Amino acid sequence: MAVQRKRFRIEETSLGVAPEQFLVESENAPKHSEIMSELRAIREQMAMPNGNVAHNVVTGELAASNERQIAEANALLESYRAQIEQCEKLKVELDLIHDAISRTKREIAVLHGKSFDGDEMAKVNGELGAVVGGTEEATQLILEAAEAIDQAASALTKVNSPDQQKLISEEIQERVISIFEACNFQDLTGQRISKVMTTMKFIENHITAMMDIWGGVDAIKAHAPPIVDTREGDDKLLNGPKLDDEGHASQDDIDALFN
Numbered sequence: 600m601a602v603q604r605k606r607f608r609i610e611e612t613s614l615g616v617a618p619e620q621f622l623v624e625s626e627n628a629p630k631h632s633e634i635m636s637e638l639r640a641i642r643e644q645m646a647m648p649n650g651n652v653a654h655n656v657v658t659g660e661l662a663a664s665n666e667r668q669i670a671e672a673n674a675l676l677e678s679y680r681a682q683i684e685q686c687e688k689l690k691v692e693l694d695l696i697h698d699a700i701s702r703t704k705r706e707i708a709v710l711h712g713k714s715f716d717g718d719e720m721a722k723v724n725g726e727l728g729a730v731v732g733g734t735e736e737a738t739q740l741i742l743e744a745a746e747a748i749d750q751a752a753s754a755l756t757k758v759n760s761p762d763q764q765k766l767i768s769e770e771i772q773e774r775v776i777s778i779f780e781a782c783n784f785q786d787l788t789g790q791r792i793s794k795v796m797t798t799m800k801f802i803e804n805h806i807t808a809m810m811d812i813w814g815g816v817d818a819i820k821a822h823a824p825p826i827v828d829t830r831e832g833d834d835k836l837l838n839g840p841k842l843d844d845e846g847h848a849s850q851d852d853i854d855a856l857f858n
Contacts, residue, residue: 699812706809710802723798726791733791737784744774744781 748771755767810819 702812703809706805706812710805719798719801723795726794730788730791733784733787737781740781741778744778748774 751767751771751774755764755771758764758767813819
């Protein structure tokens, strides 16, 4: 509420105006000290480093944006690290495959150089051919000697002269000796087959080594194609003699075939 006060003469003289009534502040209006305090507060805020309150808000937004960028950069870095780790694992696997292929090549080279395409395989073929030829020759000599012995024994029963009996007996003895000599083929055949078995064992060992390189026999079996017997007619029956542990047909089985 405004109140009137008396104007002093000194005020009128200094101001050079006519006397009039002035409005003065009510006691309820803000005091000078409060106004000055507010002004000082505003001045302090304006005197803050890096600007005013609006600048602080902008600074906070920039800080939040920087944090988001840092978080995105960290996420991208983790993704790159995971990819690098996967690449390292893949490189290890590729190195293993490369080593396996190199070892397999070495095994094949050894087989090709020393067995399949080398002098060793030629020796194997020669040894097997010699076994077949020696067996046939020895069999022929034994059969001829046995036939001659049979004829001499029949003639021996028909002669009564001691001289003739002696001659026939000597012939029988010579035929027996020739049979003994022919039986020496067994020793030669055994030696030749031993050489062949050594070569076959050498090949088997290197093939087994290659199979082990790629995971063993079970892993190789999974890739083996089914075996199809393409033989026809009587060829299907030509399987050769069985080994002792393979089992043989009994007489009952043979009788059942005829029945």
